[in-house]
Amino acid sequence: MADYTDIAIIGGGLAGSITAAMLGRAGIPAILVDPHAISPPDFRIEKISGAGQIGRFRRTGIADKALTQATLTPENWIARFGYVLERAPVPQCGILYDTLVTAVRDEIRGRVTRIVAKAVAITPGEDRQSVVLSNGQTISARLVVLANGLNVGLRHMLGITRKITSPAHSISIGFDLTPAGRAAFPFPAMTYFQERADARVPYITLFPIGERMRANLFAYREVDAPWLRAIRRAPVETLMAALPGLRRITGPYAVRGEVKVRPADLTINTGYRMPGVVLVGDAFCTTCPVTGTGSDKVFTDVERLCNVHIPRWLATDGMGEAKIAAFYADPVKIACDAWSLDKAWNFRSVSIGASPYWQAQRWARFAVSLGRGIQQRLTKTNAPLNVYSSSSSSSSSSSSSSSSSLSSSA
Structure with missing residues (x-):
């Protein structure tokens, strides 16, 4: 029945x-x-x-x-080339x-x-x-x-x-990132954008879930690319090669737990x-x-x-x-x-496109974030941002969005 x-x-x-x-x-x-x-x-x-x-x-x-x-994290930093560009009041809910x-x-x-x-x-x-x-x-x-x-x-x-319509349009990689030799990272949450288009890594976003700092790294790679095997076997070394300036802000770091990899088709x-x-x-x-x-x-x-x-x-x-x-x-x-x-x-195009148009688009987005950060510092009374360095702290402005608000600014 x-x-x-x-x-x-x-x-x-x-x-x-x-x-x-x-x-x-x-x-x-x-x-x-x-x-x-x-x-x-x-x-x-x-x-x-x-x-x-x-x-x-x-x-x-x-x-x-x-x-x-x-x-809940009420602020997200945007960074690139080893510098914080802007602190963005973008709420993020890690779960x-x-x-x-x-x-x-x-x-x-x-x-x-x-x-x-x-x-x-x-x-x-x-x-x-x-x-x-x-x-x-x-x-x-x-x-x-x-x-x-x-x-x-x-x-x-x-x-x-x-x-x-697009097999393996992108690859998502997830893992926990922990600071080495320090109690915590200097940022509440951060989105760090690519340094080179040929690295085929558009950005990594770092955000807390409970006591963990979660990392979502994204790549445009084939599913059988050796790079994906490398990110599983030697995640720290592979990440440092793709985004070398990240360590300037985070300081030394380690990858903890399983590295999860998920290809995504467009269908x-x-x-x-x-x-x-x-x-x-x-x-x-x-x-x-x-x-x-x-x-x-x-x-x-x-x-x-x-x-x-x-x-x-x-x-x-x-x-x-x-x-x-x-x-x-x-x-x-x-x-x-x-x-x-x-x-x-x-x-995808703005991240890995090789034509002069897409190169200009990448620099334009960088300039916009940098400009917002400068304006932010000029209009606020707080001190410049402290950015971790192996020898000293350096300052710069910064902003961010999360992986969804990223899409409007990156």
């Missing part, structure tokens, strides 16, 4: 869990299906930052309590992905049921959708929200085709317009972690779906393709997707 509900949410990661929490608050019956009772560790979003990104999260109504689990998902799941209330299982088949229809689970259960729902990220099995069964789907099934987050299309806009897309997708479209769809009979199409045509969603994709390509 089938379990009847209004909404079946397939996937309990960030997108699916926020969807469940929002629907629960709205009093809409839903079932959240995910094979993990407890969210497992995953090297994905580790920071939510900038007023825009935090604002998008807050529009879901879930952010305030969830972010109490995060480490591991599984901690974030768990905090969101704790906000699930109301008429939402969680089932620990995998969805193995979906049969869409004009009125109700049938979902078969790995434990033998069947769910009958008016709408299926497919929020299962990069898992393509169900999409293939539904006739949805994934196209990779789009075709054939997703169908009755009764809607795709959100990475299940719809992926973006580049270098720009930090992936969480913006998740927050935008689920906020528009739960606050705007689902209440309208449930108000009338049926769940035909014409209804579902309204979500994909939502101007706010379209604008966010386009903005994210544009940044993915632009950031």
